[in-house]
Every structure is written in C-alpha cells, then in structure tokens.
Amino acid sequence: MAGKTLYDKLWDDHLVKQRDDGSALIYIDRQLLHEVTSPQAFEGLRLAKRKPWRIDANVATPDHNVPTTDRASGIDGIVDPVSRTQVETLDNNCDEFGILEFKIKDQRQGIVHVIGPEQGVTLPGMSVVCGDSHTSTHGAFGCLAHGIGTSEVEHVLATQCLVQKKMKNMLVKVNGKLGKGVTGKDVVLAIIGKIGTAGGTGYAIEFGGDAIQSLSMEGRMTICNMAIEGGARVGMVGVDDTTIEYVKGRPFSPKGETWYKAVEYWRTLHSDSDAVFDKVVELDGSAIKPQVSWGTSPEMVTGVDGSVPDPVKENDPIKREGIERALKYMGLQPNQKITDIKLDRVFIGSCTNSRIEDLREAAAVVKGRKVASSLKQAMVVPGSGLVKVQAEQEGLDKIFIEAGLEWRDPGCSMCLAMNADKLGQGEHCASTSNRNFEGRQGFGGRTHLVSPAMAAAAAIKGHFVDVRELMN
C-alpha cells in the first residue's frame, strides 16, 4: 500500500464519521474569529437557541475594521459608526459566550492569521478554520487549515465539526536554492503564475522541495497564505525542526511532559516518501526572480525584468478578453516594462507579509535612503501588537520613519481598505498583500502585488525596480 500524504494523515486524524454519501464529519481543533464574518453566525446560534460546543476551541480578535492610528482611544477611535458596531458586536458576542478575545487595546491584538501562530494558538497537526479564506496560512505548521463561510462558522461553533468531502492531493515542489532578494512571496506569486488562479481548485496543496524547506516559518506562512489565490483552500508544509523551534515557548504551546509528547506526534506530520499525489507541479527555485503583478488577478504576474503582456499574443479568447480588461482597468499599455510603472502609494502589511521577518527585509532596503518625493504615501502596518513591539525593540520603526514611511498600528488596513486606509481612483500601489482584484484596495485603485523588499525598493524609487540592484 502506498504511503500517506500529509493531508491524508491530517484528514484521518480528524475524521469523526464517514458517511455513506461520501461526505464526512471532520473535527475542528481551533476556530479563529474576527468581526466581519462572525456576527451572523452568533446571531444564528442565538436564534436556534444553541450553545457553542467547546468554548476553549475559539479565539477571537478584531482586525479588518480597526484603524491603524490612534489606537489608544480603543473602540472610540473607530470613526465609521458601522465599523464600530461590528467590532462592538464581536466584543459583546465573545463576552456573552466567554470566548477568549484579544480586544482592540490588547497588545496581542492583530490580524487573525498573524496572532494564531504567534500565540501558539495554532499548533502543528491541528485542524484550524476561520471565516476568512487566508486561513490556509496556518497550513505552514502542518495543519489542516482552511477558510469557511459564515454558515460554517456557526456550524463549527455549534458542533465543533464541519461536513467535508476529501479533496485531492497536489504537491508543488520548488527545487533548488532561491537567489538573493527572492522571498517566499516571489515563490508563491511564481507558483500562481504557473498554475493559475483556479489551478488548485479541489486540491489540498502541499508545498515541498529544498527551496520551501530552507524557508523560515514566516516565509512558509506567506506561501501557504496565498494557496487560496491559486484556487486551493488548503496549503501545507510538513513539520520539521524549523516548525518545532518556532512553536516552542509560545504562550499557548504545550509545556513540560506534554511538550515532548506533542513533539513526538508532530514529527510524524509529513508526507511519507512513497505517498502518491494526484498532481505534482515542479518549479526551479533558482530561476525565480522578484515578482510583480500587473493585472487584476494574482495569476497576472511576471518577473520584475518582464513586461506587461500583449493581448494580441493570447490564443484563448476568454484569457485574451481578461487581459484586455485588466490592462484597461490598470491603465497600462501592452508591452510596457514593469520597471516603467509609476507608483502613488506603497503598502507594507497584511496577513501575507506583516511579520517581523517581512519588516526586517523591508527595513534593510530603505535603511539610510529616502522615499521618492513623487509618492503620496508609503506605510508600514505590522501584523500584530507584538510584531510592532518587537520591531520597535529592533529599531525598525526608526529606520522606516527616517526614510519617510509611516509606522502604523496593527490590522488588515489597506489590504482590503475596510478601514480608513485606501487608494484613490486610478492610483497605483505596490502592495505586499495578496489580492489585486478591481477595487480591492479602494474604488478604482490599482494594486501590484510584491514582496516586502520589492515594495521597499519601489518606495525609494517611485517606480518598480529590481530590489537586487539596491542590495549591494
């Protein structure tokens, strides 16, 4: 019999019941909650007079709506009354049911996908869900982690389970050694460029190969975070020393005897060498260049030395139409060089790239330099209160401020512009976030997805530039 993939193992370990119709009940170890996709779930629970199945499996924090300035005022600092109601509703629901919440003034508050791992609330081998598609982030720890809708948030609250059908197994193998200036973000953008935004639909993707193994947990989280942009709800990396080192000593990590028992189990969380995948995609890591997205879908991406495509050269009529539409929205010309794209704003943040390592990489590029005067704004938004504190201890805040970047308080911020941070119509933004959809960062705004180092380099030059030129 062939060995098991990591996904097979996680699936088997969480299987409560296999039903005759092909569906299965899967147990959920951890649910993360935030203010946007939970209010209707709590309301549904109340209407049906149901109680949460296991309170201690849930952890909450507000992140999407929180302002990134004037945090000292707490909820009163949220100017938009609708946003404020949503954050208050989360607070009230958590208080009512006794759910642990890192509230707006708590130093542990931050983007759900940053604080889960940071607190050890996410542990290897867990099944983790959240009403947010980027829950795939937690797969970096060898977790079965994926986003769910609000009805499923309610379902998990009420039953601690989800009704699932097993996905297919895909292995994305990135071989070789990554070049200087090439980060997890560039790797995942290159993968999406290759498989397309629907390439992973129906699959659980495991990322493997030397290039992935050599990455830190931050880099792996960035890659798993964007599995969903490749169409896969689940992205995973097997457990190794790097994983266990990261988890050790976190506030919610097991201690003493239990720690050793846990580690023993975690060591089994990788695909067996003879495991069979339904699909395998291989990339040469050493050939990946810093990436920049030019269009309105994450698959519309190219190396920084590339150009905007010419729709005339596309044979598939649906794709051609998509390219034409994207170029019109983005205000770009066919064959225009990526480095000729001028920028209005730069955003360094989001659950993809707002961890300490991301901030270090960006700071290393801007250190001793100044943001281009042509830019309207360049901002850095740490992923959590604790990332912010650590960055300040390392003096990164000063480097950013001296270079002319704004240093903000943690939250989703301009990743989706639900708070006050947004793009104006027609503005181009170099962004370390994960989605470049039309209007994502503000009505008519134009997003280019890049790594933190590339965003930092773009901030200095006012247009895209190969960060490697600034690294010598």
Next chain:
Amino acid sequence: MRAFTQHQGIVAPMDRSNVDTDMIIPKQFLKSIKRTGFGPNLFDELRYLNEGQPDQDCSKRPINPDFVLNQERYKNASVLLARRNFGCGSSREHAPWALDDFGFRVIIAPSFADIFYNNCFKNGLLPIVLEEVIVDRLFQESEANVGYQLTVDLTAQTVITPSGESFSFEVDDFRRHCLLNGLDDIGVTLEDADAIRTYEDARRKTAPWLFNAGN
C-alpha cells in the same frame, strides 16, 4: 433553509471569467451584521458609476448602462450564467447573500471557486457546473433571445432549455439532500453528537495539548 426542488427563470449572461467575491459584493458592505439587504449592492462597482456606501439609497445613483443586470431584459433574472472560476477570492458569505437578495436562485458556470460553491448550498442557492461548450451555447442562446428562460430540476439533476434540450449535472448527495429538503445541516450534524463526543474523548487521551490551551 429554503428548499430547492425545481426552478424556472430568466437567464442573465455575465460574460466575464474569474468573477471574484470582492466584485460580487465590495468590502464596504461587509460591515453589516445582518444577512439581508445586500441585493441593491450586488456587483456594486460594475453596476453603478459612483462609489457605493452602506445604507445609501441606490435608486438615485448613476447606473452603468453597459452592465448586464442594468438592461431591462435581465431585470427579473433569477438564473445567472457565468464563466470560469466564478466566486474566487474571499470566503465572504455576503456574496451568496447578495445574489440571493437580488433574486438569483441558480448560477451556472464551467467552474466555481471551492468556498463560494460551498457557501451557495448553505443559502438555498444552487451552483451548477456545466461543460464549457454547453455554457458557451447557453450564452449565445440567452443573448439572442429576449426573455430566455431555463428550467432547473434538482431532483432529476437536469437543466432544460426552452427547446426541450436537457443537460445533466453532478451534485454531492449530501448537499442535494439538504437542499431538496431545506434541511438545517447543523441539526443533521447534531444527530451525530455521540460520535463527536466519542472522538473527543479518544483525542483528549492521545493529544491532550489540544484541549489544554495555555497549560
């Protein structure tokens, strides 16, 4: 949940691939804490020429005459015909809520994004996958004929055209069962409460750290 057995309705063809959930319902409308009222803001940025705000009277906003749902012939459409990878992006269930609130009951496309597909079933909305060549034909027919309607039969798993041609589609047994009977799937799961407790008890022994947060 509202049951779905059969539906007949006008088809609106939305000729665009990779329609994401940000496009279906932009973020500023996600601030609501209700499940209803999203219909007027469905496809907001495509439908109107100005930026929409929550709680605004949309009847006074400038509309984009080119957008399919603004054309008189599609005003009462309840079957949305779409292209590849419909519903990609964020997990927001506000997307099916908005489609439902507008009056859609069925969405037909060559492929859907996983989370969106799943969210539809939870709200009595039926997403149907048909082969690209068939979808192409339905696009042509619905664009050529004003008032073009399709009949969808979930019991028989068929889509029937006005000329009587019938295409069958696949759907999971469990989802079909819940939709046909309008079942609340939380209720269905709770029938297995004992199995869940048995699993928990076993797991508590083998992996105690999963139950002792912060020990």
